Amino acid sequence: MRIIFAGTPDFAATTLAALLTTDHEICAVYSQPDRPAGRGRKLTASPVKQLALQHQIPVEQPLNFKAETDRATLASYQADLMIVVAYGLLLPQSVLDTPRLGCINVHASLLPRWRGAAPIQRAILAGDVKTGVCIMQMDAGLDTGPVLQRAEIPIEASDTGEQLHDKLATLGADTLLKTLENFEHLQALASPQNDAESCYAAKLHKAEANIDWSQPAEQIDRQIRAFNSWPVAQTPWQDKMLRIWNAAVIAPPHQNAAPGTIIQVDRHGIDIATGNGAIRVLTLQAPGKKAMPVTDFLNAHPLKAGDHFG
Numbered sequence: 001m002r003i004i005f006a007g008t009p010d011f012a013a014t015t016l017a018a019l020l021t022t023d024h025e026i027c028a029v030y031s032q033p034d035r036p037a038g039r040g041r042k043l044t045a046s047p048v049k050q051l052a053l054q055h056q057i058p059v060e061q062p063l064n065f066k067a068e069t070d071r072a073t074l075a076s077y078q079a080d081l082m083i084v085v086a087y088g089l090l091l092p093q094s095v096l097d098t099p100r101l102g103c104i105n106v107h108a109s110l111l112p113r114w115r116g117a118a119p120i121q122r123a124i125l126a127g128d129v130k131t132g133v134c135i136m137q138m139d140a141g142l143d144t145g146p147v148l149q150r151a152e153i154p155i156e157a158s159d160t161g162e163q164l165h166d167k168l169a170t171l172g173a174d175t176l177l178k179t180l181e182n183f184e185h186l187q188a189l190a191s192p193q194n195d196a197e198s199c200y201a202a203k204l205h206k207a208e209a210n211i212d213w214s215q216p217a218e219q220i221d222r223q224i225r226a227f228n229s230w231p232v233a234q235t236p237w238q239d240k241m242l243r244i245w246n247a248a249v250i251a252p253p254h255q256n257a258a259p260g261t262i263i264q265v266d267r268h269g270i271d272i273a274t275g276n277g278a279i280r281v282l283t284l285q286a287p288g289k290k291a292m293p294v295t296d297f298l299n300a301h302p303l304k305a306g307d308h309f310g
Contacts, residue, residue, distance in 0.1 A: 001080040001180070004099065005048075006030035011169045012085035013047040015106055018173035019083070024180065026057050027077045032088045033061045065095050074098050081183070083176065084138060093140045101187065103138040104179075105145070106172040108165075109201065110152055111136060112193040115143035116201035120168060121161045123201075124226035127218070130154050131164070133172040135179045137190050144198075146190035149179045160228040160246075204231060211235045213260035213310045217249045217277030224279075232285075235260075235309045242309070245291045246283035253278075260310035265303050269294050272309060 002025045005016050019026060029052035037044040045053070052059050062070040075098050082103040084091070096103050109119035111134045116122075123131045132152030139145040151171055155164065179186055209231040211220055224233040224247045232243045250271060257263050257273035264271040269280035285291040286301065 001025070001101075001183070002027050002078065004028045004030065004074070004077055004079040004082040005052075005085075006082060006087040006089075007048045007085040008032045008046045008088050009086050010047045011108070011165060011172070012087070013051050014169035015083070015085045015173045015176055016048055016051055018177055020051075020055060022177065022180070026052075026055075027079055028058045028060060030060045030062070030074075030087065033063060064089060065092055071095065071098070085172070090142065091138065096138055096140065101184070104148065105136045105138050105143070106176050107134050107136055107143055108168045108172060110134065110150060111143060111147055112195065112198035114201040115198055117203040119201040120164050121201075121204055121226040123155060124159065124161060124164065125222050127222060128155055131168065133168055133175050135176055135186075137187060144193060144195070146192045148183075148186040148190045149175055151175045158225070160225045162229040206231045209234050211244070211310065213272065214275040217274040217279050220274055220279055221247060221249045237307075237309050240287055243285040243291070244281055244283070245285060246281075248280045248282060250278050250280045258308070260308050262303060262305055262307045262309070264305055265298065267295050270298075270303060 003019065005019060005026055007013070007016060008031050016029070029048060031046045031049040034043040034045050036042065049059050060073060065071055065074070071094060074095060079099040081101045082099045083106070084103055085106045091103060107119065109123065110130070110132045114122050130152050132150060134147045135149040136143065136147050137145045153167060153171060209227050211223065211233050224244050227233045228245055232245060234241050234243045252273065253263060255263065259273055259275050261273045262270060263273050263278060269282050272279050272281060281294060283291055283293055284297055286297070
């Protein structure tokens, strides 16, 4: 098939890389405009754009598709299909209708659960035991179209947002390639979603990273795992804001301590009381420093039982 690919971050670049190994023709790539990145805030091309340029594929970067010229450019590629993966734009119906076979999306959840921008992290935060990917025929709604193909995996108790992202990126690419092998048949059999079972995966905000130690240990553990590697769970300590990258739920000792109180410190970790249970911090980061194991952190920042976070 003659395919237009639309995507922006690493998750989408994994799918594009897989497509480039097939006999399908990638006639154009659409990606978000270059954004400032890094300490120097230099304009930087997205991972998808960088990969497309390496393979001499034309790249388009419209702000949206409101201009007739942008819609005309899209139509000029005469694509059979447009594949959308974490592109960053809600496509209007005029765009969805342009390719001969319409537009499909690789979405990182088991739809209709977790429609929206942050399905991977929301699944961890909610304590879901499984997740997956869906190949969906796009319509004008937000992740509401019929599903052509789905694949699921368990969410392991130790999975971080970054680890689950990488698993689902690979699963999404593999599932898409299988879908394309028998596409028009699967398209004809696509299953409508049950809107009554849907839930919304809102975009992540930095304020959500602040740990409330009065929450149960299991919920704080999910927060730490879900927000690794962005925005990273954090807690005040003295005049610093510490970022917590890795932790584990532990059985607390038989003593009462206010949430946020350090109940034990040793080479195994920093044990902190919560609203129910305790958390053992394993990897953390001081401002301006790299993330480090507790043993290294304690060499520069002595902590003791009775100290308080939050």
